[in-house]
Amino acid sequence: MFPRDRHARMRFEPLESRDMLTAISAVGVDSTAWDSSFRDEIDNGNSAGITGYEIPTGSDQAKTVPWNNVDKIQIKFDTDVDVQAADLSVSGVNETAYEFDDFSYDATDKVATWTLAEAIAKDKIFLDLDADGIDPVKAVSGGAVLDGEWTDNSDTFPSGNGTAGGDFEFRINVLPGDYNGSATVTTFDRLVVASKVGKAVGDAGYDIRADINGDGDITTADDKDFITNHLSDALPSGDPEGVGNDAPTTTGLADVHVNAGAISSWLVLYDGTTTQFDDAEDDSDGLTYSVVGNTNESLIDTTSFTISESSGLMYIYYESGETGWADITVRATDTDGLFVDTTFKVHVNERPVIATFSVIEQPNGDWTISGTVTDDEDVAGLVVSFSGVLSSYGLTATVDGNGNFSITETLNGLVSGDALANVTDDDLFSAITADATVTV
Numbered sequence: 001m002f003p004r005d006r007h008a009r010m011r012f013e014p015l016e017s018r019d020m021l022t023a024i025s026a027v028g029v030d031s032t033a034w035d036s037s038f039r040d041e042i043d044n045g046n047s048a049g050i051t052g053y054e055i056p057t058g059s060d061q062a063k064t065v066p067w068n069n070v071d072k073i074q075i076k077f078d079t080d081v082d083v084q085a086a087d088l089s090v091s092g093v094n095e096t097a098y099e100f101d102d103f104s105y106d107a108t109d110k111v112a113t114w115t116l117a118e119a120i121a122k123d124k125i126f127l128d129l130d131a132d133g134i135d136p137v138k139a140v141s142g143g144a145v146l147d148g149e150w151t152d153n154s155d156t157f158p159s160g161n162g163t164a165g166g167d168f169e170f171r172i173n174v175l176p177g178d179y180n181g182s183a184t185v186t187t188f189d190r191l192v193v194a195s196k197v198g199k200a201v202g203d204a205g206y207d208i209r210a211d212i213n214g215d216g217d218i219t220t221a222d223d224k225d226f227i228t229n230h231l232s233d234a235l236p237s238g239d240p241e242g243v244g245n246d247a248p249t250t251t252g253l254a255d256v257h258v259n260a261g262a263i264s265s266w267l268v269l270y271d272g273t274t275t276q277f278d279d280a281e282d283d284s285d286g287l288t289y290s291v292v293g294n295t296n297e298s299l300i301d302t303t304s305f306t307i308s309e310s311s312g313l314m315y316i317y318y319e320s321g322e323t324g325w326a327d328i329t330v331r332a333t334d335t336d337g338l339f340v341d342t343t344f345k346v347h348v349n350e351r352p353v354i355a356t357f358s359v360i361e362q363p364n365g366d367w368t369i370s371g372t373v374t375d376d377e378d379v380a381g382l383v384v385s386f387s388g389v390l391s392s393y394g395l396t397a398t399v400d401g402n403g404n405f406s407i408t409e410t411l412n413g414l415v416s417g418d419a420l421a422n423v424t425d426d427d428l429f430s431a432i433t434a435d436a437t438v439t440v
């Protein structure tokens with residue numbers, strides 16, 4: 001039996017409080033350039049879904065990452081979450097803010113992956129995953145906001161302090177060629193890597209930290225010579241911009257659909273009451289806005305975008321006679337150079353056309369209502385509705401893959417007059433109503 005004083009020091013905490021929170025359970029780095037054999041070797045023992053190098057915790061968190069092509073950040077959650085690319089800010093000392101080239105989320109493994117626009121050369125990296133901004137990371141089931149508090153070089157996963165709403169702020173040191181993790185590339189690193197030249201994945205003596213480019217083979221040209229060319233490289237002094245300054249956050253911008261022939265349209269970035277961007281230090285009207293991506297210059301000339309600082313409106317001007325889609329990326333940048341990007345779609349669309357429409361009585365007294373629909377996109381599945389003298393019957397017809405629609409109905413009490421047909425396409429543009437004269 002335990003002595004009384006030892007029993008008195010035992011502490012019991014409710015399990016349900018931890019279960020109701022949303023936390024981080026692992027962080028990793030990866031590369032689009034790594035060979036599959038290298039990735040399999042480095043992935044050995046990782047948390048499910050972390051496909052690259054899993055960053056250790058405690059004092060080993062500060063140990064440098066030695067590979068020269070790291071361009072992916074992976075974050076694993078302990079529950080399925082609602083997370084977008086804009087929820088993460090990646091800042092450094094040598095690079096104020098890192099741009100993303102791609103983003104994905106695996107709901108099965110609960111891992112989000114951000115692919116950077118370029119590999120990290122050498123830098124102190126600061127990850128800031130949002131839990132208290134305008135649209136924080138939260139659980140899909142129950143909506144619990146991320147509990148992300150983290151103390152570098154001492155904490156272990158899961159993240160958090162037991163209360164929802166804290167950003168996950170995490171440091172990673174990247175120094176290509178730093179085999180032993182000393183924060184400087186030295187002749188010792190070169191000597192060790194030179195001694196392992198000729199080793200490949202599966203060989204005795206192969207070492208992932210000596211395979212600087214992650215191709216599965218330790219060679220003179222790719223690994224030893226890289227270190228030779230980067231001797232005395234060291235981590236930069238100072239801290240990343242993100243430390244002590246949150247990057248802007250965003251709820252995203254709604255897609256824009258306009259009818260063909262439109263000259264321009266506008267959308268709200270901020271207007272004093274509604275904002276799609278926020279920043280803890282600068283507020284939405286203190287940010288600088290710019291268009292940094294446009295996938296269809298023939299539809300919208302990027303140089304034609306106008307952003308009004310006084311009104312918070314962004315104006316979009318369309319090229320005459322063009323239709324189609326464009327993905328537009330807007331960036332909001334704070335006074336320290338940190339930014340958030342969000343992408344929305346613009347669609348310039350032709351109205352659908354009801355090319356033919358008729359209401360014809362059959363010999364047996366039934367009525368056949370038919371016609372054809374055309375549009376600049378697929379019309380299959382569009383629904384035609386009817387009004388005028390057909391209003392009281394509540395009829396609709398579905399357009400087939402050839403653009404035809406036809407129904408035959410018994411229309412008791414039908415009177416002579418105009419029957420009207422209308423169709424709305426997938427972008428909610430309606431055709432100019434077509435009419436047909438019904439004579440009973």
